Amino acid sequence: xxxxxxxxxxxxxxxxxxxxxxxxxxxxxxxxxxxxxxxxxxxxxxxxxxxxxxxxxxxxxxxxxxxxxxxxxxxxxxxxxxxxxxxxxxxxxxxxxxxxxxxxxxxxxxxxxxxxxxxxxxxxxxxxxxxxxxxxxxxxxxxxxxxxxxxxxxxxxxxxxxxxxxxxxxxxxxxxxxxxxxxxxxxxxxxxxxxxxxxxxxxxxxxxxxxxxxxxxxxxxxxxxxxxxxxxxxxxxxxxxxxxxxxxxxxxxxxxxxxxxxxxxxxxxxxxxxxxxxxxxxxxxxxxxxxxxxxxxxxxxxxxxxxxxxxxxxxxxxxxxxxxxxxxxxxxxxxxxxxxxxxxxxxxxxxxxxxxxxxxxxxxxxxxxxxxxxxxxxxxxxx
Amino acid sequence: xxxxxxxxxxxxxxxxxxxxxxxxxxxxxxxxxxxxxxxxxxxxxxxxxxxxxxxxxxxxxxxxxxxxxxxxxxxxxxxxxxxxxxxxxxxxxxxxxxxxxxxxxxxxxxxxxxxxxxxxxxxxxxxxxxxxxxxxxxxxxxxxxxxxxxxxxxxxx
Ligand SMILES: [Zn+2]
Numbered sequence: 001x002x003x004x005x006x007x008x009x010x011x012x013x014x015x016x017x018x019x020x021x022x023x024x025x026x027x028x029x030x031x032x033x034x035x036x037x038x039x040x041x042x043x044x045x046x047x048x049x050x051x052x053x054x055x056x057x058x059x060x061x062x063x064x065x066x067x068x069x070x071x072x073x074x075x076x077x078x079x080x081x082x083x084x085x086x087x088x089x090x091x092x093x094x095x096x097x098x099x100x101x102x103x104x105x106x107x108x109x110x111x112x113x114x115x116x117x118x119x120x121x122x123x124x125x126x127x128x129x130x131x132x133x134x135x136x137x138x139x140x141x142x143x144x145x146x147x148x149x150x151x152x153x154x155x156x157x158x159x160x161x162x163x164x165x166x167x168x169x170x171x172x173x174x175x176x177x178x179x180x181x182x183x184x185x186x187x188x189x190x191x192x193x194x195x196x197x198x199x200x201x202x203x204x205x206x207x208x209x210x211x212x213x214x215x216x217x218x219x220x221x222x223x224x225x226x227x228x229x230x231x232x233x234x235x236x237x238x239x240x241x242x243x244x245x246x247x248x249x250x251x252x253x254x255x256x257x258x259x260x261x262x263x264x265x266x267x268x269x270x271x272x273x274x275x276x277x278x279x280x281x282x283x284x285x286x287x288x289x290x291x292x293x294x295x296x297x298x299x300x301x302x303x304x305x306x307x308x309x310x311x312x313x314x315x316x317x318x319x320x321x322x323x324x325x326x327x328x329x330x331x332x333x334x335x336x337x338x339x340x341x342x343x344x345x346x347x348x349x350x351x352x353x354x355x356x357x358x359x360x361x362x363x364x365x366x367x368x369x370x371x372x373x374x375x376x377x378x379x380x381x382x383x
Numbered sequence: 384x385x386x387x388x389x390x391x392x393x394x395x396x397x398x399x400x401x402x403x404x405x406x407x408x409x410x411x412x413x414x415x416x417x418x419x420x421x422x423x424x425x426x427x428x429x430x431x432x433x434x435x436x437x438x439x440x441x442x443x444x445x446x447x448x449x450x451x452x453x454x455x456x457x458x459x460x461x462x463x464x465x466x467x468x469x470x471x472x473x474x475x476x477x478x479x480x481x482x483x484x485x486x487x488x489x490x491x492x493x494x495x496x497x498x499x500x501x502x503x504x505x506x507x508x509x510x511x512x513x514x515x516x517x518x519x520x521x522x523x524x525x526x527x528x529x530x531x532x533x534x535x536x537x538x539x540x
Contacts, residue, residue: 019391019392020385118472120472120475121472121473124475124476129405130407130529133476134476135500135530135532137466137485138468138472141466145487145488145489146464148465148466148513193470194469195468195469196470199466241444242440242444243438244500245437245489245490245497245498249463
């Protein structure tokens, strides 16, 4: 098995609606930027791995129809799609493909044009038609149920949740690629309309059009391409259930188990101390509290304390979501891969204004509406 | 760069209708037959881990063993967790907007080990709470699907 590194990436300027480009053109913007970031040309790429959640565009087969824009013309081109976790599945799949030794320079692309359909309509098609869809209550109902359960268990408040929105919004101000770049106060979050108790409008991620491309390289070529490659130390994932009602809300079992496997693989015993930055796929505010408990950063019910103490701020012990996270940018099929690109940006020192100083180890997650979880851990040192 | 006077256009394609015909499987068929004919909830129990599954299915995921033991559960249960929907959206299954507000919850039917998700009627007095007892309200013309239950209600449970 080859050791694998991320050697560069490119993102579009994420926004609510990109009427000036179609799918392949949007994808192409991210691909051009990733190639520029590495100095590679299309001819240097051995293959393309691409994905989105095609329910959102209602057009299947992006690996075929985006071929002009994605750079894969007359090359091996593979699609992976796993709903909300598509982006992080791409990040893990790229790692596996290059580790296999069959690809030395792999272009990995995640993208979505969420503006092209009705979000709830699209997400509903991911659920079981007999048991779940007939009594479905919209895209965020399951997330609201999770948040309600968490609050009930530990007395967590809407103010606690609003606090992480303030953090992520503040961070996004320094990320030129983020979608929502506007400061917000706790009071403004608490005054925004309730959409599904306890979730308010500003507790939620936006709908975003955007693409992200990441170039993976094997140990044979990585150091020739990038002065400071980001090495993949571990990857893990878990899928916990078949039907919506099967899920156990707390702790999120998929993330709990996937993270323990990844920590073991990377030799991490105390994640809060040993990891320098995290980019989490947390599409609603409360997830930034309860899921950091599942990740072992805080004891059950003590996620809010970690956040209020400032530990997850840019200058804290473990900055979380320096990019502004998913609360500020969510082009679904790209979202998990953006987390990987951001972690690599942090380790290689290319994160710009939202750079955390001295990052040696980073962690990213992916989340799907069926409470699936993906995890990757990255390091500056070759494993 | 996009030319300043260019109108950016979209193509709307929202009228398509593609019918599907999904098999319920033997467990699903039995469940809905019992629900329709007898207003009874039937689950399947794993002989190995004793978990009682609602919706019923032919295999226990953790044990990977076939499930054969039918047991009656409910019809009453309690609220595992819930939300109140306050924004209306177009339901892609019906093309209609369900009027808001309405409740939606995970219901642990008595005797079941998993939750059934369904709509919750908002109580006449007070608010929904986790742990509240609920009973199903059945539809007048049962069709053999999940909407044979209108919703679960805390009133009278
Ligand atoms: Zn079992």
